[in-house]
Amino acid sequence: MNYRKAIAATAVVASSLLASPAVYAATSVHAPVLAMFGKSKTVKLTIMNDSGAPMEVKAGEEVIKLEAGKPTTVSLPAGTRIVSAADTATQKAGTLIAEANSSLNGATIHIK
The missing domain is CATH 2.60.40 (Immunoglobulin-like)
Incomplete structure (x- = not known):
């Protein structure tokens, strides 16, 4: 039983580490629009x-x-x-x- 929990925990940690840069890149678009068109x-x-x-x-x-x-x-x-x-x-x-x-x-x- 401990073996399955360890594998599941490792999978959750690995997926969160891989997903966080992709989520950050998809949600934080702060282009300086006023600087371009001002x-x-x-x-x-x-x-x-x-x-x-x-x-x-x-x-x-x-x-x-x-x-x-x-x-x-x-x-x-x-x-x-x-x-x-x-x-x-x-x-x-x-x-x-x-x-x-x-x-x-x-x-x-x-x-x-």
Whole structure:
């Protein structure tokens, strides 16, 4: 009688060990669907030209003209780099001004 119980117990343990990965794989499908179909975040910020002369900045591939003393509001995808487009008295062309991210949403950037 003990021999039959031992065989039955071994069969139950072996089947549970073999079945658990298959059951786990069949029941736990947690694909990041939102990551695949989500829109890229946009950041809305204002750039203020505090210098005395008009200047140009590049946001990604787009050139933005900033008039002296006037704010310009832009909406950019997160990760877009804002750099100076031309040499000025205080900056060289290609100098990084800011990189759009969620912490800058609604902020005003002053450039001198």
